[in-house]
Amino acid sequence: MEKVELVKVEIITNMAKVDMLRQELGKFGISGMTVYEAKGCGVQLGTKEYEAETHSEPILLDKQVVMVVLEERELAEFLDFVEKELYTGHIGDGKIFISPILNVVRIRTGEEGTDAIAEGKAY
Amino acid sequence: MEEKKLGLGSVIATGVGLVVATSCLLSLGIGAASIGITFIITMVIACVLNMLLALSVAELNAVMPNLTGGLAQYTLACMGPFITVIVMVGGYLVCNTVISSVEAAMFGNTLSSVFPEFGISGNIYSGVLILVLIVLNLKGVDMFAKVQDFVAFALIFSLAVMGILGALHLGAGEEVSQAAVLSCDFTDITGLCGLGFFLFIGIEYVIPISKEVKNARKNVPMGMIIGLLSILIMQSIMVIGFKNYTPWEELGKDATPHVLYGTMLLGKAGTVWMAVVSVLAVTSSVNTVISSLGYICYGMAKINLLPAFFLKTNKKGAPYVGILIIGGTIFLINITGLSGTDQLSFLLLSGCVFWMIAYIVTHINVLILRKRLPKVPRTFKAPFTPALQIVGILGTLWMIYNIDSDAGIRIRIYRLCLFTFIPFVIYAFVWVKKVVKKPLFKAYPVSEVMAMEHELYWEHHRKK
Numbered sequence: 001m002e003k004v005e006l007v008k009v010e011i012i013t014n015m016a017k018v019d020m021l022r023q024e025l026g027k028f029g030i031s032g033m034t035v036y037e038a039k040g041c042g043v044q045l046g047t048k049e050y051e052a053e054t055h056s057e058p059i060l061l062d063k064q065v066v067m068v069v070l071e072e073r074e075l076a077e078f079l080d081f082v083e084k085e086l087y088t089g090h091i092g093d094g095k096i097f098i099s100p101i102l103n104v105v106r107i108r109t110g111e112e113g114t115d116a117i118a119e120g121k122a123y
Numbered sequence: 124m125e126e127k128k129l130g131l132g133s134v135i136a137t138g139v140g141l142v143v144a145t146s147c148l149l150s151l152g153i154g155a156a157s158i159g160i161t162f163i164i165t166m167v168i169a170c171v172l173n174m175l176l177a178l179s180v181a182e183l184n185a186v187m188p189n190l191t192g193g194l195a196q197y198t199l200a201c202m203g204p205f206i207t208v209i210v211m212v213g214g215y216l217v218c219n220t221v222i223s224s225v226e227a228a229m230f231g232n233t234l235s236s237v238f239p240e241f242g243i244s245g246n247i248y249s250g251v252l253i254l255v256l257i258v259l260n261l262k263g264v265d266m267f268a269k270v271q272d273f274v275a276f277a278l279i280f281s282l283a284v285m286g287i288l289g290a291l292h293l294g295a296g297e298e299v300s301q302a303a304v305l306s307c308d309f310t311d312i313t314g315l316c317g318l319g320f321f322l323f324i325g326i327e328y329v330i331p332i333s334k335e336v337k338n339a340r341k342n343v344p345m346g347m348i349i350g351l352l353s354i355l356i357m358q359s360i361m362v363i364g365f366k367n368y369t370p371w372e373e374l375g376k377d378a379t380p381h382v383l384y385g386t387m388l389l390g391k392a393g394t395v396w397m398a399v400v401s402v403l404a405v406t407s408s409v410n411t412v413i414s415s416l417g418y419i420c421y422g423m424a425k426i427n428l429l430p431a432f433f434l435k436t437n438k439k440g441a442p443y444v445g446i447l448i449i450g451g452t453i454f455l456i457n458i459t460g461l462s463g464t465d466q467l468s469f470l471l472l473s474g475c476v477f478w479m480i481a482y483i484v485t486h487i488n489v490l491i492l493r494k495r496l497p498k499v500p501r502t503f504k505a506p507f508t509p510a511l512q513i514v515g516i517l518g519t520l521w522m523i524y525n526i527d528s529d530a531g532i533r534i535r536i537y538r539l540c541l542f543t544f545i546p547f548v549i550y551a552f553v554w555v556k557k558v559v560k561k562p563l564f565k566a567y568p569v570s571e572v573m574a575m576e577h578e579l580y581w582e583h584h585r586k587k
Contacts, residue, residue: 049574052583083500084340089187089573 134346152380289364314528
């Protein structure tokens with residue numbers, strides 16, 4: 001199998017940010033993304049930032065996950081871009097999970113690795 | 124998603140409009156009359172130091188965006204409640220009140236110089252104006268909100284046109300033949316840095332509009348820098364105009380130098396032009412201060428740095444305690460006989476010292492946050508940190524040291540500032556220990572300061 005250096009970036013953020021992020025990712029040159037709704041909480045267990053005491057049991061809040069696969073060499077610049085776009089300084093800005101990808105296959109053409117996530121060739 | 128409407132031009136215009144006030148013209152007149160056109164060098168030094176401040180403020184806004192209290196909240200997150208109360212609550216309120224008092228006095232001086240035949244003292248004019256503005260603010264009427272921008276731009280436009288006419292020898296009045304340079308001694312030039320600093324002070328007021336600005340991370344800092352540069356150019360042209368049409372000696376003594384210059388340049392038409400524009404500008408800016416300081420007191424009470432009685436509002440929703448205290452103080456300062464050039468200049472410089480201390484604390488805040496939160500994704504980073512902040516701090520200290528070229532006046536200014544700070548130190552100590560009940564110098568977490576902005580924060584925390 002051809003060696004690929006791809007990473008998966010999963011950005012968990014609140015609902016209001018996704019539309020803005022979608023537009024900005026387009027400007028960054030990301031050609032594909034997957035967005036799905038999720039429920040969850042972070043270390044504050046779903047406590048709102050203005051509340052005085054942390055909840056004793058987790059409250060699951062509505063979130064969205066934006067999943068993007070890109071080449072590892074683009075990762076640092078991409079993270080810097082996303083962090084700055086999502087930052088407000090308030091609790092609930094979200095988290096970014098990064099994991100390695102073994103391979104990607106574009107089903108229509110059978111292309112693998114970076115070819116599978118790049119602009120399609122004229123097959 | 125909310126559409127952002129303001130571009131770079133609006134940021135520059137807002138910055139220039141907020142910084143330029145009629146009291147600046149008094150400093151410009153006094154400074155130019157003291158050393159001639161070399162005062163431009165003083166202005167360049169002061170402008171550069173204010174640019175450094177603009178860059179530091181822009182970075183703090185990137186770390187803690189969209190805060191209403193601005194400098195106070197940054198300091199709360201960096202140095203804790205004690206310093207915040209003394210410097211940002213006490214110092215900031217005092218300097219704004221003092222400088223507004225000077226603005227109000229300029230109103231009285233302008234009217235009494237335009238209508239000498241009535242024989243009414245300037246204090247009466249300014250006292251009546253302040254009372255009217257207090258009543259309007261208590262009634263929740265902001266009759267100047269809609270014309271505020273127009274008035275500010277009319278002032279700037281007038282100054283630019285009059286400056287160019289004077290500098291290019293195009294005035295209708297008689298030209299004055301006098302030395303361009305009265306002193307090029309370095310200590311004379313730096314001795315006026317306090318006055319020069321006042322010409323550019325207040326650029327941080329641009330920050331609250333940043334959430335409305337397109338590409339704010341680039342346009343806000345750039346707009347502040349270009350705004351300061353525009354003010355420098357405009358005021359420099361004015362100084363050249365002064366040289367061509369106004370005898371230095373008369374300029375230095377006059378309590379309304381802009382009206383004098385208008386008269387010398389264009390005769391009676393110039394007098395009326397400058398008087399009308401400056402009266403409108405003073406009225407709108409004093410109105411803004413009475414209103415906004417009332418709300419700042421309200422905001423400070425909201426984050427528990429001032430007593431809760433500042434949270435009281437009347438039927439019209441106006442925070443009447445703050446309005447009455449601030450407006451009343453401005454009234455008292457004016458009615459007790461504030462009118463002479465020396466008194467006005469003394470108060471301006473004393474107000475400047477408080478403001479400069481707030482600026483030094485702001486530079487230190489940037490360094491603290493760089494150390495404590497090095498990885499926070501800053502959408503704007505001040506270049507050459509920490510050198511930029513260190514130069515800013517040392518430069519501002521140097522300005523405080525050179526607040527006036529006269530050693531006697533300097534000591535009086537320091538003494539006044541010290542005596543003003545003492546009650547704030549006592550208040551801050553007692554308040555933080557007994558009411559806030561937090562360690563004096565322990566910084567609040569950034570997340571807590573951000574959370575305090577939320578309208579439900581105190582509702583939840585007081586229940587606890």
